[in-house]
Amino acid sequence: MTKQRVVVTGLGTINPLGNNVITTWKNLINGVSGVDNITLFDASDLPVTFAGEVKDFDPNDYMGKQNARKLDRSGQLSIFAAEEALRDAGFDIDQPLGEEFGIVFGTGIGGIGATEDAVRIYDERGSNRISPLAITQLMPNSSTGQVAIKYGIQGPSLTITTACAASANAIGEAKKMIEQNIVDKVLVGGTESGTTSMTIGAFAQIKALSKQNEEPQRACKPFDKNRDGFVMAEGSTVLILESEKSANERNGKIYGFVEGYGSSTDAYHITAPSEGGVGALRAMEQAITNADINVEEIDYINAHGTSTIANDVNETLAIKSLMKDYAYKVNISSTKSMTGHLLGGGGAFEAMASLLSLKNNQIPPTINLNDPDEECDLNYTANNSIEKNIEYVMSNSFGFGGHNAVLVFSKQ
Amino acid sequence: MEVNEVFEKVKGLFEEELGIESEKITMEAKLEEDLEIDSLGIVEVVMAFEDEFEIEIDDEELTDVGTVGQAVNLLHSKL
Structure with a gap:
């Protein structure tokens, strides 16, 4: 059988910038921040009191209380x-x-x-008062199973937990399933709702989070000299991947092609990126090779751009190693400057942003970039979106553990 | 406590704890088919009963409980 090309035929999202694709895209292009003070719980005792929360979402209204209470927020x-x-x-x-x-x-x-919640109840009331729903809510494959049940998906399933590269890896692995004719349609998603007191406290302990509590909207400043860490965020984004043949047969609309996928591991440090971003570089090279293009054909890079000291410098170095002189010309931006860090949901969100860039010929900006780090000297599309014809987009996602996943999307 | 009082308490628990619509909750309603309480939900129901009525319910006692009325009668007999 011939290798199938893979297209994206549907997008859906709920994230700090909006509860649908259109609102989210409008806010991305207008440089709106979705970050604000934490409202989901009392964060006043934490060193970090802000995050990118989903707004105006009442799960009881959406799915009924009897269904909503069976799911963790990440599943809802x-x-x-x-x-x-x-x-x-x-x-x-x-x-x-x-x-x-x-x-x-x-x-x-x-x-x-x-x-x-389960640990709290165990400590306070003992093991025989732990909710029978605890296990099915906390298991990392909960969303995979619950979405499959809800929409009757009975083909192959996988749950990927490569930290902040997870849903970029999910797209890449789904691409392979379709290319290899295992299945011709895959619902691919990323989800995270880890904005809890323990998680924020724990990330703060390892100095990963921005502590700019006074101005939450301006705290996430990728590539800026004054950046001091990432901003926790929650949300889910889903893409429908299909073989081009399947999409054409049912006259489905096509946002773009999933043209390249690269995946590598640093094997260096459990949180810090490898020096010079050499691990990330290998994933980028693979994705370019897999897409069968030259680096000069990339019009836009949706960077991992977390706003941590280490990521932004090393990602910049990796892009320079990959693209040489062209690195200074290509448009780069970090949409995390607006959403915050969606962790395992980030890759899918940024894939959506990349596809919407292709479709609309617009590049969302890196906001809060007013005083660039001297070591971050590329074109990060600071503060204002731009319009230009876009044929290829590369999207980077890197995770704790040293996981790197890179995707290339094309218009045709 | 009278049977109808036990029923009202059970109805309140099903509404508040499980989010079941009140009009569905009758003595005749079947727990699984009518109220869509699955095997995990039954564990929650038992925990809620134990807390509310300050009793303990063994798994064996649940063998013949398939409707709200049968649950109410079991609880009534233990009070």
Whole structure:
């Protein structure tokens, strides 16, 4: 059988910038920050009191209390994003999708909120008062299973937990499934809702988070001299991947092609990127080779751009190693400057942003970039979006553990 | 406590704890088919009963409980 090309035919999202794709894109292009003070719990005792929270989402209204209470928030967000993506791609969500559909989800820490609740109840009331729903809410594959049940997906399934590269890896692995004719449609998603007291406290302990509590919207400043860490965020994004043949047969709309995928491991340090970003570089090189293009054909790089000291310098070095002189010309931006860090949900969100860039010929900015770090001297599309014809986009995602996943999307 | 009082308490628990619509909760309602309480939900229901009525319920006692009314009668017999 011939190798299938892979297209994206549907998008859905719920994230700090909006509860649908259109609102999210408008806010990305307008440089709006979705970060604000934490409202989901009392964060006043924490060293960090802000995050990128999903707003105006009442799970009881959306799915009914009896269903909502069975899911961790990360799972509720997944069901919501999947519905928009499936409708967008033209599927009837009231009919089971069946064996022709696969599902691959990525998450960093799964139902960590449910884990914390269960531990609290165990400490206070003993083991026989732990909720019987605890396990099914906290397991990292919870979203994969719950989305599959909700929409009747019976093909192959995978859950990927490569930290902040998870849902970029999910897209890459789903691409392989389709190319190899294992299945011709895959619902791919990323989800995270780890903005809890323990998680924020723990990330703060390892100096990973920005502590600029006074101005939450301006705290995430990738590539800026005054950056001091990433900003926790929550959300879910879902993409419908299909073989080009399947999409054409049912006259599905096509956002773009998943053209290249690269994946590598630093084998260097559990949190710090390898020096010079050499691990990330290998994933970028693989993705370019897999897409069968030259680096000069990339019009836009949606950077990992976390706003940590280490990431932004090393990612910059890796892009320079990859592109040489062209590195100074290509448009780069970090949409995390607006969303905060969606952790395991980041790769899928940024894939969506990359595809919308291709479709609309617009590049969202890196906001809060006013005083660039001398070691970050590339074109990061500071503060204002731009319009230009875009044929190829590269999206970088790197995770704790040393996981690197890079995707290349093309218009044609 | 009278049977109807036990029923009202059970109804309140099902509404508040499990989010079940009140009009569905009758003495005749089947726990699995009508109220969509699955095997995990049954564990929650038992925990809620134990807390509310300050009793302990063994798994064996649940063998013949399939409706709200049968649950109410079991609870009533233990009070």
